[in-house]
Amino acid sequence: MNQNRDFYAGLVATVFFALVLFILIPIYVKVPSFIPGFAPPPDMWPRVIAVLGLVMGVLALVLAFPKSRKASDEKVTSLGFYLNRNKVFLTRFATLLIVFAAFVYGLPLIGFVPATVLLLGVLFLMSGNFDRRFWMLGLTIIFPVLLYLLFTEVTHTPFPEGTLFSSSLSNLITLI
16 A cells, blocks of 8 residues: 555645635635624634644645655656556545535535535545444534534524525424
8 A cells, every 4th residue: 555645645635625715715605894893703713624624734744754755765667557556545535526526516505414414424434444333423413413503503603504404404403
């Protein structure tokens, strides 16, 4: 297997969070012209999370350089050899891009909670470690609901409810 997967993980995390921070948040998170002095703007927490993810991705890249020096002893002779050797990683990367694109485009349609449940479910399935499947299932379902409740009820930050499930999600939240 590839000895330097930390570099690729750091690169993917850096690109992902840079995309979220510099492209998706400015486009999709609307900031009103007037915000009271005590209230944070709606883009504050998404920016905080994106900046933290970006810093962690850059840190993973920096920490991966010593490993890349060790791996440079093994020279890759051709592109075909490289693609063959990293077929699993390239397939996972392509799947992640497709799943994330489906998440971004499906979010306005089905809402935050169902889209995040589906995204986390796919990510946990891709991890391949099924020893802790009860934790994976619990986090897949409970984490998005808790995030939604925290941001909508405590900080009053609106999340997309989606056009398909908006009335049923509102009814469920009022029951809680």
